[in-house]
Amino acid sequence: MHTWYWCNWEGLPYLRCSILDWDHGFFTQQFWPRSPQDLTLVLQPEASVYRLKQVHGNTVLTPQEIAKSTLEDGLASADGLISEQPLQAIWVASADCTPVLIGDVKTGQVAAVHAGWRGTAKKIVPQAIARLQSQGSQLDDLRVAMGPAIAGEVYQVSVDVAAEIGASIIPHNEEQKIVQALHQLPNSPLLADPNPEKVRLDVRRINALQLESLGISGEQIAIAPYCTFQTPEHFFSYRREQEKKVQWSGIVSAKTSQ
Template sequence: MHTWHWHNWEGLPYLTCSILERWHHGFFTQQFWPRSPQVITEVLQPEASVYRLKQVHGNTIFTSQEIDSMLSTLGDDLASADGLISSKPLQAVWVASADCTPVLIGDVVTGRVVALHAGWRGTAKKIVPLAIAQLQSQGSQIDDLRIAMGPAIAGKVYQVSIEVAAEIGASIIPHDDEQKIVQALHELPNSPLLEDPNPGKVRLDVRRVNTLQLENMGINAEQVAIAPYCTFQTPEHFFSYRREREKKVQWSGIVSGKRENWF
């Protein structure tokens, strides 16, 4: 089993996962707000260069190299996307979340790392499989990947419409009929859907859908770790947009490996 560990930096708590022990990484708490990734990177690896995005609930993924080449046109703006892949050693890639799933990925052979923001919309658009396909196109092997999904809203407290459930369900059950998709989701072992007392509503476990997408790609359960924390139900550590309706976030980041032979 993969273990999750609490750490303290100047009295502020953050989480790491044993599955990513080869990399400097962290799932940071609301206590770090409003520190920027530039500041928080110093907790992980002060020498690392820092990359972040303007997140838009899509499935666009940029490499740090692409971000660097866009800098002249972006000026002071951030690139709009929801995923980042390192291109070199000592690059810190960051995503922000407040109920959506932060996903950090590392390749044990190449040292490359990925940070993804996977809310229900990004998950419906298969952002995690797309990032993995991009890694594969750069030479990664499926078996070499290690994936950690950080604190996010848990299925039992995440009410969505049948339409949303069907849209996200279509990412693992290709079908045009909403009712048939939802029915098939309910019938899955360890279903990502739970009943809701309100008509036209269900409870949705987004991290479970991401896990099923990974299984469909041939990724072994041993390669995936899911944080045992719900942002909505853990107010002492995490912001939750559903709970507070505030535009506050927690940051999750990982630094690419610096072994010379990795890249």
């Protein structure tokens, strides 16, 4: 089993996962409003820092592509980043969406992805994996950690949202058929809701199923045992507070190829 454990920086808690053998952290609301520049000093002061203007899409960029992008507020619009060089710190922000950090144990390269329900429906995590493969990664060498996010038991969505996301793993055009098939999966990502027009949706489980359908094994994936909505002492939740605050998650590519 992969362990999730708390670290401490100047009395402030952040989370790490044993599956990732890189400098990384899923930071808590206690670090708000520090920037990725500040947080990189916690992980690896020598690293260069990259972040995005997140737009709930499925675009994944490299630092080099960020440099060539049209910038809004000085930031490139995308929801995933992959490193190209050693010592690149890449960051994503989240409040209920899933922060996904990925590392390649052979090449040392890493990825950071912001996977909300829209990005998940558009398969952003498989997109990041495909980009890592285009840079030489083998699926067996990848390790994936999904950080704190809203848990399925409290994430109520409409049936059509569930079907839109479900279509990413169940190839069918009919909403009802997709939802039925999701309910029948072992360890189903869907839970019943008292309202017949709604369901409860586990977005992290959908992402795990997308990864497994690519041929990544369950042993290569770790999911944080924390729900942003149900852990107010550590995490912002947009659903709970309706405030535009975030926590940052980041990972630094290895100093040299592993």
